[in-house]
Amino acid sequence: MKKLLFLAAAATLAACTNDELTDQIAEPAEIAYAPAVSVPTTRSVITTENISEYVVNGFLTAGNKTTHYISNNIFTKTSGEWNSTATHFWPHTGSIDFYALSPASVASKLDFGADAPAAKRHVTIKDFEVSTTTDEKTDLVYALTADRSHENGSDLVAVPINFKHALSQVVFNVKNTNSALIIDVDQIEIANLASKGSYTLPQTSTTLAGGATGTWALDKKINGGKTYSTFIKNVTDITPASGTVRLTSSDEGALFLLPQEATAWDPKNDAENLNAGSYIAVHCRVWAVNGNDRVLLWPNVKDTSGTIPYHDVAIPVNIKWEEGKKYTYTLVFGEGAGYIPPTDTEGGSTVDIAGEPTLKTISYNLTVEDIVETTENTLYGKD
Numbered sequence: 219m220k221k222l223l224f225l226a227a228a229a230t231l232a233a234c235t236n237d238e239l240t241d242q243i244a245e246p247a248e249i250a251y252a253p254a255v256s257v258p259t260t261r262s263v264i265t266t267e268n269i270s271e272y273v274v275n276g277f278l279t280a281g282n283k284t285t286h287y288i289s290n291n292i293f294t295k296t297s298g299e300w301n302s303t304a305t306h307f308w309p310h311t312g313s314i315d316f317y318a319l320s321p322a323s324v325a326s327k328l329d330f331g332a333d334a335p336a337a338k339r340h341v342t343i344k345d346f347e348v349s350t351t352t353d354e355k356t357d358l359v360y361a362l363t364a365d366r367s368h369e370n371g372s373d374l375v376a377v378p379i380n381f382k383h384a385l386s387q388v389v390f391n392v393k394n395t396n397s398a399l400i401i402d403v404d405q406i407e408i409a410n411l412a413s414k415g416s417y418t419l420p421q422t423s424t425t426l427a428g429g430a431t432g433t434w435a436l437d438k439k440i441n442g443g444k445t446y447s448t449f450i451k452n453v454t455d456i457t458p459a460s461g462t463v464r465l466t467s468s469d470e471g472a473l474f475l476l477p478q479e480a481t482a483w484d485p486k487n488d489a490e491n492l493n494a495g496s497y498i499a500v501h502c503r504v505w506a507v508n509g510n511d512r513v514l515l516w517p518n519v520k521d522t523s524g525t526i527p528y529h530d531v532a533i534p535v536n537i538k539w540e541e542g543k544k545y546t547y548t549l550v551f552g553e554g555a556g557y558i559p560p561t562d563t564e565g566g567s568t569v570d571i572a573g574e575p576t577l578k579t580i581s582y583n584l585t586v587e588d589i590v591e592t593t594e595n596t597l598y599g600k601d
Contacts, residue, residue: 248305248308251376252377252378253320253361254379254381255269255381255383262470263357264357270294272293272318272319272320272359273291273292273318273322273324273325274293275288275289275290276314276317277317278309278313278314279312279315281336283335290328308368309368311367313365313370316364317341317361317362317419318360318361318381319358319360327346329343329344338364338421340418341419343360343416344416345414346358348385348444348476357385357387358474359382359383360381361424362421362422362424363380364421364422381424382424382431384432385476386539387472387474387543388474388545389465389471389472389473389544389545389546390548391463391547392463392465394551399507399552400455400456401457401503401555402453402456402503403450403452403456403500403528404451404502405447406450406498407448407530408445408446409442409497410439410496410497411444411445411446411475411476412436412480413443413444414437415435415437415476417434417435418432418433434477436478445499448466450470462548477539478537479538479539481496483497485573488573497559497560498549499531500531501528501529502531504516504531515577516555530559531559531576532557532558532559533556534557556576557572557576558571558573558574558576559572560573
């Protein structure tokens with residue numbers, strides 16, 4: 219019976235691996251996996267609780283030979299149960315390095331390098347590009363579980379797949395500190411970011427706390443880089459009493475972007491942004507308020523229907539993002555409301571100048587006319 223089971227296992231492997239491996243198969247012990255994701259947060263982030271698919275590649279090293287033993291085996295979860303495109307069994311000799319990624323669609327971008335036999339692979343996600351489409355907020359997680367084998371008892375437990383996050387997550391808040399202003403917001407953008415790069419996975423195992431990480435190699439900015447937008451439900455009448463208002467969160471509207479560094483736009487010395495500096499654009503309206511009276515300060519136009527539109531104000535931002543970290547930007551309106559963007563395609567007043575403050579405080583230049591001495595007059599009062 220054992221021999222029949224062995225033959226069945228070898229036949230299964232013949233369909234998805236090299237025939238010469240079949241004489242290495244141990245008594246049939248199926249390779250099982252236990253995926254886990256570091257730092258569980260909320261729904262748009264891939265977590266241990268919500269992960270629904272991943273792809274596994276495995277490299278078997280036996281003696282002085284390395285073989286691509288598991289090739290793009292995709293796992294999907296249906297009704298709480300995991301199913302895969304192929305079943306694999308533990309070889310009797312040698313050790314396997316397991317590389318896992320989610321979402322599984324990134325398998326089409328994998329480059330396994332051309333390392334020498336018996337060497338660790340340099341597995342790379344080539345030309346990964348972050349979509350500028352707002353509803354494609356895609357997290358990217360990766361894992362490496364190295365040196366697992368039948369000989370060291372790895373076949374007795376599920377292979378731990380400890381996923382780490384390869385991208386940075388960005389969310390936004392807004393706060394108004396000026397009781398004389400009311401702010402409305404309906405969209406946030408970040409301009410002039412690198413959008414494409416290649417990610418090389420680590421060569422030692424990942425763990426949930428710390429452990430190995432990979433490296434990004436980013437393409438240089440082309441034509442000033444990309445702009446990423448996040449739409450939110452209109453948040454209106456933000457006053458100091460509103461406190462800090464969450465515009466986006468991990469649940470809704472968060473951006474997943476390439477870890478990178480970028481220099482802020484300098485509106486004073488580079489108003490047209492020829493150096494492609496980065497800035498956050500807030501699609502908003504700003505009102506001055508005094509009691510029940512409200513006066514529009516920004517934008518200073520109406521559309522053809524007479525409706526008051528939302529227009530961008532720009533806030534320069536220096537960026538230094540690391541993979542697997544969440545960055546929350548709280549945009550504070552109060553002393554001002556940013557600058558007129560370097561490319562205000564929506565228009566404003568014809569006198570708007572890029573780099574100028576969108577709101578200018580009313581100031582006063584006080585002078586008092588000198589008292590002029592005149593002729594002295596002497597008066598006598600009489601009954």
